[in-house]
Amino acid sequence: MEQETQEIKDTQIPEGAPSFSDDGYQVKLEIFEGPLDLLLFLIRKKKIEIHDIPIALITRDYLEYLERKDQINLDREAEFLLIAALLIYIKSQMLLPREQELPSEEDPRKILVDRLLEFQKVKVACTLLREKEEEQLQCWKRTFLPPVARPEELELLEVDLFNLAETFFLLMKRKEREDFRLIKSKDVSVEDKMKEIVEYLEKQGSMDFLEYFAQQESLEEALVSFFCLLELVKNHTVVAIQEQLFQTIRVWLRKTRAHHHGYSHE
Amino acid sequence: MNDQLKAILEVLIFISQEPLTVDKIREVLGEVPDEELQAALQALQSDYAADNRGIQLVQTAGGYLFTTKPEHDQWVRRLLQIEKKTKLSSAALETLSIIAYHQPITQAEISAIRGVDSTYCLKTLLQKKLIKITGRKKAPGNPLIYRTSERFLQYFGLNSLEDLPKEEEIAKILEEEKQSVS
Numbered sequence: 001m002e003q004e005t006q007e008i009k010d011t012q013i014p015e016g017a018p019s020f021s022d023d024g025y026q027v028k029l030e031i032f033e034g035p036l037d038l039l040l041f042l043i044r045k046k047k048i049e050i051h052d053i054p055i056a057l058i059t060r061d062y063l064e065y066l067e068r069k070d071q072i073n074l075d076r077e078a079e080f081l082l083i084a085a086l087l088i089y090i091k092s093q094m095l096l097p098r099e100q101e102l103p104s105e106e107d108p109r110k111i112l113v114d115r116l117l118e119f120q121k122v123k124v125a126c127t128l129l130r131e132k133e134e135e136q137l138q139c140w141k142r143t144f145l146p147p148v149a150r151p152e153e154l155e156l157l158e159v160d161l162f163n164l165a166e167t168f169f170l171l172m173k174r175k176e177r178e179d180f181r182l183i184k185s186k187d188v189s190v191e192d193k194m195k196e197i198v199e200y201l202e203k204q205g206s207m208d209f210l211e212y213f214a215q216q217e218s219l220e221e222a223l224v225s226f227f228c229l230l231e232l233v234k235n236h237t238v239v240a241i242q243e244q245l246f247q248t249i250r251v252w253l254r255k256t257r258a259h260h261h262g263y264s265h266e
Numbered sequence: 267m268n269d270q271l272k273a274i275l276e277v278l279i280f281i282s283q284e285p286l287t288v289d290k291i292r293e294v295l296g297e298v299p300d301e302e303l304q305a306a307l308q309a310l311q312s313d314y315a316a317d318n319r320g321i322q323l324v325q326t327a328g329g330y331l332f333t334t335k336p337e338h339d340q341w342v343r344r345l346l347q348i349e350k351k352t353k354l355s356s357a358a359l360e361t362l363s364i365i366a367y368h369q370p371i372t373q374a375e376i377s378a379i380r381g382v383d384s385t386y387c388l389k390t391l392l393q394k395k396l397i398k399i400t401g402r403k404k405a406p407g408n409p410l411i412y413r414t415s416e417r418f419l420q421y422f423g424l425n426s427l428e429d430l431p432k433e434e435e436i437a438k439i440l441e442e443e444k445q446s447v448s
Binding site (some may be wrong): 076105140 | 303322324329331332333334335336337339343351354356357359360362363366367379381382383394398399400401402422423424430431433435437438439440
């Protein structure tokens, strides 16, 4: 079964957070997540044509909601105010006396209308995706514990070069802090190092790259080992998996290789 | 009909943890004529579609996968003692659909469309692995670039990004809404 979907939730804002009144009633209020949500709601409520918004009217309604504060997400107050400022700015632009009528593409309302139209599309897309989500949540898939430590997300979690680079800088910072007294001159070639890593993997199955990196004798050798990892990922010899950003990278040999550990059970 | 091929495909899909792609199947089976493979997959799919089966063979995220049929949801939940599955919050879903349609996209661009800061939503979506960072934009501040992941497709039961509801479909719904209001 699909465990992950279990956890798919966003703790940020409780949707229509329940509030309790004195007599124990549970009331669900609709909360407007963002200013565009509220604007679209007002436009619909008043049956206003989106291309011809009476700015003064809508601004008044909008500010009313803002003052009541019970139906907007207060964490987002600044963003609600920003749109209020935009509404007032648009109104002021429209009030300016002009010698000539503005062509329609210079309508001061255009900036707002374009955003609303785009946001409207997003809202519809959301509804459609929500339907699909609900459908999918009813379809369970089998999951089982694979042989090696949790690579159930193997294909999904393969780190790309970007993630590798992030980790690299983290590692470099750690190495930098180390104080080297002894200067060794040891030449490490990428080929040798690559062989070493592959041999290690064949013996151990997997590798904690952060640990391996830290064990390197010199900064140069550590650097070379990182380049090797990049190379091995590139030529599909190994899979590198990072569970979360800035965490360690675990490295496995590719499944398609002969020395693969395979589905040894279940 | 090649019954043996059908049986092998059933095994391969059964044992796979992630949607099994046709490429992967080829890798395992070697030379199989394309028509034969497609026919066997289709036959398998329609076998499972029969009313007396509880499991179905679906095409998702570019591969084949066995899942339970939606109508048996309550039985699974009863077995696993799970009341209800949690859905994405509306803020997260909003952010996700913007990424889906506008990818590659940066945080600032998402926030501009939503009218609210989306940093937190992005963090949760990254944790859920529904989106991924694919690089940095060559623009002032070098902002991170976001895209939807394979898991995103799987989560919504899409075979590829092309299965997302089309612009025209969305425009049509908006038009209908407008009609019903006026």
